[in-house]
Amino acid sequence: MGSEHTTNDRRRRCGATAADPGICSSTPSTAEVTVSTRRSLLRKAGLAGVGTIVGAALLPSPPDETDSSGTVEAAEPPAAVADWVDEPITDESDAPDATASIGVALDHPLVGRYRRRTALTIAYLGGLVAMFVTSYLGAQVTVGGDVLDTVSSKGFDALSMVFIAFVTLTLLVVPFCYALWNGGPGLAALLPVVPVALGDLVVGSYVLGLDLATGLTVGASAAAVALVAADARRAGSLRFWAVPIDDDGLLFVTAVSIVAAFGVARFVAAAPAYVYEWYAPFGGLWLVPAGIVGSYWLRRLRSAWQPRTNTTAD
Numbered sequence: 001m002g003s004e005h006t007t008n009d010r011r012r013r014c015g016a017t018a019a020d021p022g023i024c025s026s027t028p029s030t031a032e033v034t035v036s037t038r039r040s041l042l043r044k045a046g047l048a049g050v051g052t053i054v055g056a057a058l059l060p061s062p063p064d065e066t067d068s069s070g071t072v073e074a075a076e077p078p079a080a081v082a083d084w085v086d087e088p089i090t091d092e093s094d095a096p097d098a099t100a101s102i103g104v105a106l107d108h109p110l111v112g113r114y115r116r117r118t119a120l121t122i123a124y125l126g127g128l129v130a131m132f133v134t135s136y137l138g139a140q141v142t143v144g145g146d147v148l149d150t151v152s153s154k155g156f157d158a159l160s161m162v163f164i165a166f167v168t169l170t171l172l173v174v175p176f177c178y179a180l181w182n183g184g185p186g187l188a189a190l191l192p193v194v195p196v197a198l199g200d201l202v203v204g205s206y207v208l209g210l211d212l213a214t215g216l217t218v219g220a221s222a223a224a225v226a227l228v229a230a231d232a233r234r235a236g237s238l239r240f241w242a243v244p245i246d247d248d249g250l251l252f253v254t255a256v257s258i259v260a261a262f263g264v265a266r267f268v269a270a271a272p273a274y275v276y277e278w279y280a281p282f283g284g285l286w287l288v289p290a291g292i293v294g295s296y297w298l299r300r301l302r303s304a305w306q307p308r309t310n311t312t313a314d
Helices: 002-014 030-058 098-106 115-138 153-172 174-182 185-190 193-203 210-235 247-270 273-313
Strands: none
Touching: 098 115, 115 153, 115 174, 115 185, 115 193, 153 174, 153 193, 153 210, 174 185, 174 210, 185 193, 185 210, 185 247, 193 210, 210 247, 210 273, 247 273
Protein backbone atom coordinates (compact mmCIF):
# COMPACT_ATOMS: atom_id res chain seq x y z
CA MET A 1 0.00 0.00 0.00
CA GLY A 2 2.79 2.40 0.88
CA SER A 3 4.60 1.77 -2.44
CA GLU A 4 1.36 2.24 -4.42
CA HIS A 5 0.61 5.48 -2.57
CA THR A 6 4.11 6.81 -3.37
CA THR A 7 3.73 5.91 -7.05
CA ASN A 8 0.35 7.63 -7.31
CA ASP A 9 1.81 10.72 -5.61
CA ARG A 10 4.68 10.86 -8.10
CA ARG A 11 2.15 10.47 -10.96
CA ARG A 12 0.12 13.40 -9.67
CA ARG A 13 3.26 15.60 -9.42
CA CYS A 14 4.48 14.67 -12.90
CA GLY A 15 1.03 14.81 -14.53
CA ALA A 16 1.05 11.10 -15.45
CA THR A 17 -2.14 9.10 -15.89
CA ALA A 18 -2.93 5.47 -15.21
CA ALA A 19 -2.51 4.66 -18.89
CA ASP A 20 0.85 6.40 -18.98
CA PRO A 21 3.57 3.75 -18.80
CA GLY A 22 6.15 6.18 -17.38
CA ILE A 23 5.94 8.06 -14.17
CA CYS A 24 7.58 11.22 -15.51
CA SER A 25 8.46 12.31 -19.03
CA SER A 26 12.06 12.88 -20.09
CA THR A 27 11.42 16.57 -20.83
CA PRO A 28 13.69 18.73 -18.61
CA SER A 29 11.91 20.77 -16.01
CA THR A 30 11.85 24.55 -15.85
CA ALA A 31 14.34 24.50 -13.00
CA GLU A 32 16.80 22.36 -15.03
CA VAL A 33 16.53 24.70 -18.03
CA THR A 34 17.04 27.70 -15.75
CA VAL A 35 20.16 26.21 -14.18
CA SER A 36 21.59 25.41 -17.64
CA THR A 37 20.87 28.94 -18.87
CA ARG A 38 22.42 30.44 -15.75
CA ARG A 39 25.58 28.37 -16.18
CA SER A 40 25.87 29.43 -19.82
CA LEU A 41 25.52 33.08 -18.81
CA LEU A 42 28.20 32.68 -16.14
CA ARG A 43 30.61 31.12 -18.66
CA LYS A 44 30.04 33.95 -21.13
CA ALA A 45 30.40 36.52 -18.34
CA GLY A 46 33.74 34.96 -17.39
CA LEU A 47 35.01 35.24 -20.96
CA ALA A 48 33.76 38.81 -21.18
CA GLY A 49 35.57 39.61 -17.93
CA VAL A 50 38.84 38.29 -19.34
CA GLY A 51 38.33 40.36 -22.50
CA THR A 52 37.60 43.43 -20.40
CA ILE A 53 40.82 43.05 -18.43
CA VAL A 54 42.83 42.55 -21.62
CA GLY A 55 41.20 45.59 -23.24
CA ALA A 56 41.90 47.78 -20.23
CA ALA A 57 45.52 46.62 -20.16
CA LEU A 58 45.97 47.51 -23.85
CA LEU A 59 44.77 51.09 -23.39
CA PRO A 60 47.56 53.68 -23.69
CA SER A 61 48.65 55.85 -20.80
CA PRO A 62 47.94 59.59 -20.50
CA PRO A 63 50.64 61.78 -22.11
CA ASP A 64 52.69 62.38 -18.90
CA GLU A 65 52.89 58.66 -18.22
CA THR A 66 54.00 57.53 -21.70
CA ASP A 67 57.68 57.06 -22.46
CA SER A 68 59.25 56.75 -25.90
CA SER A 69 59.05 52.96 -25.84
CA GLY A 70 55.25 53.14 -25.88
CA THR A 71 54.99 55.04 -29.16
CA VAL A 72 54.42 53.67 -32.62
CA GLU A 73 57.77 54.98 -33.88
CA ALA A 74 59.73 53.13 -31.20
CA ALA A 75 57.77 49.89 -31.47
CA GLU A 76 59.67 46.89 -32.78
CA PRO A 77 57.98 43.91 -34.43
CA PRO A 78 58.06 40.72 -32.37
CA ALA A 79 60.88 38.37 -33.24
CA ALA A 80 58.42 35.59 -33.95
CA VAL A 81 56.78 37.73 -36.64
CA ALA A 82 60.02 39.15 -38.06
CA ASP A 83 61.47 35.69 -38.66
CA TRP A 84 58.28 34.16 -39.94
CA VAL A 85 58.27 33.07 -43.60
CA ASP A 86 55.06 31.72 -45.07
CA GLU A 87 54.93 29.19 -47.86
CA PRO A 88 53.21 30.47 -51.02
CA ILE A 89 49.83 29.02 -51.91
CA THR A 90 50.26 27.16 -55.19
CA ASP A 91 46.99 25.27 -55.28
CA GLU A 92 43.57 26.89 -55.40
CA SER A 93 42.26 24.30 -52.94
CA ASP A 94 44.81 25.54 -50.37
CA ALA A 95 43.39 29.06 -50.36
CA PRO A 96 40.73 29.79 -47.74
CA ASP A 97 37.25 30.70 -48.82
CA ALA A 98 37.61 34.42 -48.21
CA THR A 99 34.17 35.24 -49.59
CA ALA A 100 32.44 32.93 -47.12
CA SER A 101 34.52 34.28 -44.22
CA ILE A 102 33.70 37.88 -45.11
CA GLY A 103 30.02 37.00 -45.43
CA VAL A 104 29.98 35.40 -41.99
CA ALA A 105 31.71 38.46 -40.51
CA LEU A 106 29.24 40.88 -42.13
CA ASP A 107 26.29 38.85 -40.85
CA HIS A 108 27.48 38.79 -37.24
CA PRO A 109 24.97 40.54 -34.92
CA LEU A 110 27.76 42.52 -33.23
CA VAL A 111 28.74 44.03 -36.59
CA GLY A 112 25.31 44.88 -37.96
CA ARG A 113 21.83 43.55 -38.63
CA TYR A 114 21.80 44.03 -42.41
CA ARG A 115 24.77 42.99 -44.54
CA ARG A 116 24.36 45.73 -47.15
CA ARG A 117 24.25 48.49 -44.55
CA THR A 118 27.30 47.03 -42.84
CA ALA A 119 29.17 46.88 -46.15
CA LEU A 120 28.25 50.52 -46.92
CA THR A 121 29.57 51.62 -43.53
CA ILE A 122 32.83 49.73 -44.03
CA ALA A 123 33.13 51.32 -47.48
CA TYR A 124 32.62 54.72 -45.82
CA LEU A 125 35.51 53.97 -43.47
CA GLY A 126 37.57 52.90 -46.48
CA GLY A 127 36.88 56.24 -48.14
CA LEU A 128 37.89 58.05 -44.97
CA VAL A 129 41.19 56.16 -44.89
CA ALA A 130 41.73 56.89 -48.59
CA MET A 131 41.27 60.63 -47.99
CA PHE A 132 43.70 60.43 -45.09
CA VAL A 133 46.33 58.65 -47.21
CA THR A 134 45.94 61.14 -50.06
CA SER A 135 46.23 64.13 -47.74
CA TYR A 136 49.25 62.62 -45.99
CA LEU A 137 51.06 61.81 -49.22
CA GLY A 138 50.38 65.33 -50.47
CA ALA A 139 52.46 66.69 -47.62
CA GLN A 140 55.27 64.14 -48.10
CA VAL A 141 55.70 63.56 -51.84
CA THR A 142 57.84 66.07 -53.75
CA VAL A 143 57.55 66.95 -57.44
CA GLY A 144 60.49 68.81 -58.92
CA GLY A 145 61.77 69.71 -55.50
CA ASP A 146 58.41 71.10 -54.33
CA VAL A 147 55.99 69.38 -51.97
CA LEU A 148 52.94 68.14 -53.84
CA ASP A 149 50.36 70.03 -51.76
CA THR A 150 52.14 73.32 -52.51
CA VAL A 151 52.02 72.63 -56.25
CA SER A 152 48.25 72.12 -56.13
CA SER A 153 47.40 73.99 -52.95
CA LYS A 154 43.73 74.63 -53.72
CA GLY A 155 42.96 70.97 -54.36
CA PHE A 156 44.72 69.72 -51.24
CA ASP A 157 43.28 72.50 -49.10
CA ALA A 158 39.80 71.51 -50.20
CA LEU A 159 40.60 67.85 -49.54
CA SER A 160 41.89 68.69 -46.06
CA MET A 161 38.72 70.64 -45.24
CA VAL A 162 36.51 67.78 -46.42
CA PHE A 163 38.61 65.29 -44.47
CA ILE A 164 38.38 67.33 -41.26
CA ALA A 165 34.60 67.61 -41.68
CA PHE A 166 34.22 63.85 -42.14
CA VAL A 167 36.53 63.13 -39.20
CA THR A 168 34.40 65.35 -36.95
CA LEU A 169 31.21 63.64 -38.12
CA THR A 170 32.74 60.19 -37.69
CA LEU A 171 33.88 61.02 -34.20
CA LEU A 172 30.65 62.55 -32.91
CA VAL A 173 27.63 61.82 -35.13
CA VAL A 174 28.11 58.81 -37.42
CA PRO A 175 28.37 56.20 -34.61
CA PHE A 176 24.91 57.07 -33.27
CA CYS A 177 23.42 57.18 -36.78
CA TYR A 178 24.85 53.75 -37.54
CA ALA A 179 23.63 52.36 -34.21
CA LEU A 180 20.06 53.43 -34.98
CA TRP A 181 20.30 52.45 -38.65
CA ASN A 182 21.89 48.99 -38.41
CA GLY A 183 22.20 48.12 -34.73
CA GLY A 184 25.73 46.70 -34.62
CA PRO A 185 27.37 47.41 -31.23
CA GLY A 186 30.83 46.35 -32.36
CA LEU A 187 31.06 48.57 -35.43
CA ALA A 188 29.27 51.41 -33.64
CA ALA A 189 31.95 51.33 -30.93
CA LEU A 190 34.75 51.14 -33.51
CA LEU A 191 33.64 54.05 -35.71
CA PRO A 192 34.72 56.94 -33.44
CA VAL A 193 38.09 55.30 -32.73
CA VAL A 194 39.11 55.08 -36.42
CA PRO A 195 39.78 58.82 -36.97
CA VAL A 196 41.65 58.95 -33.65
CA ALA A 197 43.83 56.04 -34.77
CA LEU A 198 44.57 57.84 -38.06
CA GLY A 199 45.65 60.94 -36.16
CA ASP A 200 47.90 58.92 -33.85
CA LEU A 201 49.41 57.25 -36.90
CA VAL A 202 50.41 60.62 -38.35
CA VAL A 203 51.87 61.88 -35.08
CA GLY A 204 53.55 58.55 -34.38
CA SER A 205 52.26 58.31 -30.80
CA TYR A 206 50.01 56.07 -28.78
CA VAL A 207 48.72 58.09 -25.85
CA LEU A 208 45.43 58.51 -24.04
CA GLY A 209 44.61 62.08 -25.03
CA LEU A 210 41.46 64.13 -25.42
CA ASP A 211 40.60 62.67 -28.83
CA LEU A 212 40.82 59.06 -27.65
CA ALA A 213 38.88 59.82 -24.46
CA THR A 214 36.13 61.39 -26.57
CA GLY A 215 36.18 58.45 -28.97
CA LEU A 216 35.87 55.96 -26.11
CA THR A 217 32.96 57.89 -24.63
CA VAL A 218 31.09 58.14 -27.91
CA GLY A 219 31.87 54.52 -28.77
CA ALA A 220 30.48 53.17 -25.49
CA SER A 221 27.33 55.28 -25.82
CA ALA A 222 26.78 54.30 -29.45
CA ALA A 223 27.26 50.61 -28.64
CA ALA A 224 24.59 50.83 -25.95
CA VAL A 225 22.20 52.58 -28.35
CA ALA A 226 22.90 49.88 -30.96
CA LEU A 227 21.95 47.20 -28.43
CA VAL A 228 18.55 48.81 -27.92
CA ALA A 229 18.07 49.47 -31.64
CA ALA A 230 18.78 45.83 -32.53
CA ASP A 231 16.23 44.60 -29.96
CA ALA A 232 13.65 47.11 -31.20
CA ARG A 233 14.06 45.77 -34.74
CA ARG A 234 13.69 42.20 -33.50
CA ALA A 235 10.55 43.19 -31.62
CA GLY A 236 9.16 45.10 -34.60
CA SER A 237 8.28 48.06 -32.36
CA LEU A 238 9.74 50.41 -29.78
CA ARG A 239 8.95 47.80 -27.10
CA PHE A 240 12.49 46.45 -27.18
CA TRP A 241 11.96 44.77 -23.81
CA ALA A 242 9.41 42.41 -25.40
CA VAL A 243 12.13 40.19 -26.91
CA PRO A 244 14.64 37.98 -25.06
CA ILE A 245 17.96 39.61 -24.22
CA ASP A 246 20.92 38.78 -26.45
CA ASP A 247 23.54 37.67 -23.91
CA ASP A 248 26.43 38.07 -26.34
CA GLY A 249 25.46 41.63 -27.20
CA LEU A 250 24.88 42.58 -23.57
CA LEU A 251 28.22 41.17 -22.43
CA PHE A 252 30.03 42.87 -25.30
CA VAL A 253 28.50 46.27 -24.59
CA THR A 254 29.20 45.81 -20.89
CA ALA A 255 32.86 45.04 -21.58
CA VAL A 256 33.20 47.98 -23.98
CA SER A 257 31.63 50.33 -21.43
CA ILE A 258 33.91 49.15 -18.62
CA VAL A 259 37.06 49.45 -20.74
CA ALA A 260 36.04 52.90 -21.99
CA ALA A 261 35.15 54.08 -18.49
CA PHE A 262 38.50 52.84 -17.16
CA GLY A 263 40.39 54.68 -19.90
CA VAL A 264 38.44 57.91 -19.47
CA ALA A 265 38.93 57.76 -15.69
CA ARG A 266 42.69 57.55 -16.19
CA PHE A 267 42.56 60.44 -18.65
CA VAL A 268 40.52 62.65 -16.31
CA ALA A 269 42.82 61.89 -13.39
CA ALA A 270 45.94 62.95 -15.32
CA ALA A 271 44.58 65.70 -17.60
CA PRO A 272 45.20 69.36 -16.83
CA ALA A 273 42.23 71.46 -15.79
CA TYR A 274 41.82 73.19 -19.15
CA VAL A 275 41.83 69.84 -21.02
CA TYR A 276 39.27 68.45 -18.60
CA GLU A 277 37.04 71.43 -19.36
CA TRP A 278 37.18 70.53 -23.05
CA TYR A 279 36.08 66.98 -22.28
CA ALA A 280 33.39 67.95 -19.75
CA PRO A 281 30.57 68.46 -22.35
CA PHE A 282 30.93 64.82 -23.40
CA GLY A 283 30.74 63.53 -19.83
CA GLY A 284 26.95 63.55 -19.92
CA LEU A 285 27.01 60.83 -22.58
CA TRP A 286 27.95 58.33 -19.87
CA LEU A 287 24.34 58.41 -18.72
CA VAL A 288 23.45 56.51 -21.91
CA PRO A 289 25.52 53.32 -21.38
CA ALA A 290 25.00 53.47 -17.62
CA GLY A 291 21.21 53.55 -17.97
CA ILE A 292 20.94 51.05 -20.81
CA VAL A 293 23.44 48.50 -19.53
CA GLY A 294 22.11 48.78 -15.97
CA SER A 295 18.48 48.24 -17.03
CA TYR A 296 19.45 45.31 -19.26
CA TRP A 297 21.30 43.59 -16.43
CA LEU A 298 18.36 44.07 -14.08
CA ARG A 299 16.10 42.41 -16.62
CA ARG A 300 18.61 39.64 -17.27
CA LEU A 301 19.13 38.80 -13.62
CA ARG A 302 15.40 38.92 -12.96
CA SER A 303 14.71 36.50 -15.82
CA ALA A 304 17.52 34.19 -14.65
CA TRP A 305 16.34 33.93 -11.04
CA GLN A 306 12.57 34.37 -11.31
CA PRO A 307 11.79 30.80 -12.58
CA ARG A 308 13.73 29.31 -9.68
CA THR A 309 11.72 31.40 -7.22
CA ASN A 310 8.44 30.31 -8.77
CA THR A 311 9.48 26.65 -8.72
CA THR A 312 10.49 26.84 -5.08
CA ALA A 313 7.19 28.48 -4.18
CA ASP A 314 5.23 25.73 -5.89
